[in-house]
Amino acid sequence: MHVITLKGVTWEHRRAVDPLQATLGDFRTRYPGIDVEWASRPLSGFEFQPVDELARRHDLIIFDHPFVGSIARQRSLLPLDDIVAGLDKSFVGPSLATYRYGGSVWGLPVDAACQVAVTRPDLMARIDAEVPHSWDEVLSLGEKAGRRGLRLAIGLEGVHALMTFFTLMAGRGEACAVDPRQPLIARAAAFETLALMRALVEFCPPEVFTWSSIGLHEAMAARDDLVYCPAVYCYATYAEADRTRPLRFQDLPGLTGPSPRGSTIGGAGLGISAGCRHPQAALAYARFLMEAPVQAAFAGHHGQPARVEPWEDPVIDARFGGCFTQTRATMELAWTRPRYPGYLAFQAKAGPLVERHLRGEMSATGLLDELEALHAAGA
Numbered sequence: 001m002h003v004i005t006l007k008g009v010t011w012e013h014r015r016a017v018d019p020l021q022a023t024l025g026d027f028r029t030r031y032p033g034i035d036v037e038w039a040s041r042p043l044s045g046f047e048f049q050p051v052d053e054l055a056r057r058h059d060l061i062i063f064d065h066p067f068v069g070s071i072a073r074q075r076s077l078l079p080l081d082d083i084v085a086g087l088d089k090s091f092v093g094p095s096l097a098t099y100r101y102g103g104s105v106w107g108l109p110v111d112a113a114c115q116v117a118v119t120r121p122d123l124m125a126r127i128d129a130e131v132p133h134s135w136d137e138v139l140s141l142g143e144k145a146g147r148r149g150l151r152l153a154i155g156l157e158g159v160h161a162l163m164t165f166f167t168l169m170a171g172r173g174e175a176c177a178v179d180p181r182q183p184l185i186a187r188a189a190a191f192e193t194l195a196l197m198r199a200l201v202e203f204c205p206p207e208v209f210t211w212s213s214i215g216l217h218e219a220m221a222a223r224d225d226l227v228y229c230p231a232v233y234c235y236a237t238y239a240e241a242d243r244t245r246p247l248r249f250q251d252l253p254g255l256t257g258p259s260p261r262g263s264t265i266g267g268a269g270l271g272i273s274a275g276c277r278h279p280q281a282a283l284a285y286a287r288f289l290m291e292a293p294v295q296a297a298f299a300g301h302h303g304q305p306a307r308v309e310p311w312e313d314p315v316i317d318a319r320f321g322g323c324f325t326q327t328r329a330t331m332e333l334a335w336t337r338p339r340y341p342g343y344l345a346f347q348a349k350a351g352p353l354v355e356r357h358l359r360g361e362m363s364a365t366g367l368l369d370e371l372e373a374l375h376a377a378g379a
Contacts, residue, residue: 001032001033001379002033003033003034003035003119004033004034004035004278004281004350005034005035005037006034006035006037006059006060006276006278006282006285007036007037007039007057007058007059007060007126008020008036008037008038008039008058008059008061008062009040009041009057009058009060009062010038010039010040010041010046010268010367011040011041011042011043011045011046011056011062011262011268012040012042012322013043013044013214013235014039014146014237014302015111015235015236015237015302015303015304016062016111016141017038017042018301018302018303019041019114019297019298019299019301020036020038020111020146021038021064021301022297022298022300022336023288023289023294023297023298023301024036024149024296025067026200026288026297026310027285029309031281031284031285031288033281034278034281034284035205036060036285038058039058043212043213044212044213045062046062046064046268046319047061047159047274047347048239048344048348050067050070050149050273050344051063051067051070051071051077052071052076052331054273055273055274056273056275057188057347058270058273058278059277059278059282060270060271060272060273060276060282060286061108061270061271061272061273061286061330062111062268062269062270062271063107063268063269063271064266064268064269064366065098065099065107065267065269065336065339066337066339066344066347067339067344067345068098068099068100068101068102068107068338068339069101069178069340069341069342069343070103070341070342070343070344071101071103071106071134072102072104072106072304073102073341076273076274077106077271077273077274078202078271078272078273078274078276078279078282079104079106080104080105080106080107080108080272080283080286080342081104081280083108083286083287083290084096084105084108084290087290088358089308090292090307090308090309091109091112091304091306091308092112092307092308092309092328092331092332093112093114093172093265093329093331093332093333093334094180094222094265094304094334094336094377095109095112095265095267095306096108096109098265098267098269098339099338101339102105106269106271107269107270107271108269108270108271108286108290109267109268109269109272109306110268110269110281110289110295110298110306111228111268111269111298111303111304111306112267112304112305112306112331113234113263113266113267113268113304114233114252114263114265114266114267114327114330114331114334115163115164115167115232115233115234115235115247115252115254115263115266115330116231116232116250116251116252116260116327116330117131117132117228117229117230117231117249117250117252118217118220118227118228118229118232118234118238118247118248118249118250119228119229119245119248119250120132120226120227120245120247120248120249121228121246121248122245122340123145123150123224123225123226123227124227124228125203126148126150127144127145127148128151129144129145129227129276129305130320131228131250131263132230132253132258133135133251133253133254133258134140134253134254134258135196135230135253135255137230137253138152138200138228138230138253139199140199140201140267141148141227141342142200143203145203145227145228145236146203146222148365149225149317150226151203151204151205151225151226151361152200152204152205152226152227152228152229153205153208153209153211153216153219153220153228153229153311154175154200154201154204154208154230154231155208155211155212155213155215155216155224155226155229155232155281156201156209156210156211156214156233156351156354156355156358157209157210157212157215157355158206158262158273158346159179159348159351160211160212160213160216160232160351161197161232161353161354161355161358162347162350162351162354163264163266163275163337163352164197164353165197165315166196166230166264166335166337167190167191167231167252167262167263167264167335167337168183168193168196168197168260168262168365169186169193169262169263169264170191170257170262170263170335170341171254171256171260171261171263172189172192172255172262173250173256173261173262174189175185175191175262175335176338177375178336178337178338178340179338179340180338180340180343180346180376180377180378180379181379182371182373184371184375184376185368185371185372187368188297189218190364190368191364191368193365194329194357194358195364198358200230201358205225205226207219209355209358209359212237213232213233213235216229216232217232217235217238217247219344220238220247220361221243221244221245221246221247222245223258223325225236230252230253231252231263231291232323233266234249234304234327234374235304235307235325236249236277236304236320236323236324237320238326239320239321239322239323240319240320241303246321247321248321248322248326249258249320249321249326249327250326250327251321251327251329252327252330257317257345259333260321260329260330260333261281261333261335262310262333262334262335263331263334263335264334264335264336264337265331265332265334265336265337265371267304267306267336271291272286275371285348288305292309292310292330293308294317294335295307295309296309296310296313296316296337297308297364298310299316299319299320300319301312301314310324311324311328311331311357313325314360320327338378340378341378342378343378346374346375346377346378349374350370350375352372353370353371354367354368
C-alpha cells in the first residue's frame, strides 16, 4: 500500500510533542494510507517564526493565534471553516475564536491556555498562606513570604513581560487596543499597571528577567524559595504526579474585584499549509484531532486539550491536580491580544521594552511613547 506521509512541526515540550505522538497509533489504524512525521522547534520559534516560512517546508503547523492576520493576508494556510462550523462552544473560552480572522478559520485549537496563577502548595503550607484572590493580596503574600525567606515569582523575559502587561490592563477594564489605527494604551491605567508590576518585582528574585513561561515553571518546580506566581501561561503538566514537586494552578487574581477577567489567551492551533500536496489527507488528520475522545487522550499524555469535554472530566482534572476546575473561570473570561498583519513585529520589539522598564532602564513615559509608536506603525 502506498502511504502518504505528512510532515508536521510543533514546539518543543512534552505538553506539545507527546500528545501528537501518542495519538498517532489510533490515526494510523483508522487511516492506514496516511502517516504523520512530527518535528519540533523551541518555544521562541513558536512565538516568532513566521508561519509562511514553516508552510513552505511542512504540511501541518502548530502555531500561535497572533499570526492569523498575516496568514489571512498571505493565504499561507488553508481555511478550515467546515471542520469547526458552529462548534465555538465546544472549545474552552475563546479558543476557537482566536483562529478566526478576515471571515475564515485558519487554525484548529488543539491546546488551550491563558495566564493563570500557580503555587508551590508545600511552601504555601509552610507559611500558612491562603491563595490570593486579588493583587492587593498578592503583595501581602509577598511580604509574608519575604519574612520567611521565600519569594514570589513571575516570568518577565521579553515577550512574557508584555503579556503580563496586557493581562493586567485588560483586568482593569482598560484593555489595550487590537486595531493599530486606534491608540494602544489608556495612559492612566498603564501607569498604575506598570507600578503594580514594579511592586511585584520587589518580592521576586532577579532571575525573573531570564524566565519564559517554561522557565518559570521549571524554576518553581526545582527551587525551594518560590512560593507563588500570579500570572503565567499555564503548563498543567507541572501538576502531574510524576513531578518531584507538583505545582498547583488557580484563577488569576482580580485587579478591581474577585473576577479573574482579562487574562491574555494563549494555546496552540493546527494549520494546514496552502502548499500541501495532499490536502485531503491533511484534512482527515485535522478532523481526527478535533474529536473529543482524541483531545481527551491528549490529556493522558501531558497535553492541555482545547475541547470542553476533557476540561469537565473529573478524572482528567484530578490527573492535573484540579487545574482545569481551578482555572476554568479565567479561561472563559480571557482576552484576545492583537492579531493584525504585522502584529508580531510589534510583539518582538515591545516585549524587551517592557522588560527594560521593569529592570529600571527606561521611564514609564518613555516606554509608553515607544509602545504607541510601534503600535501605530502597524496601521
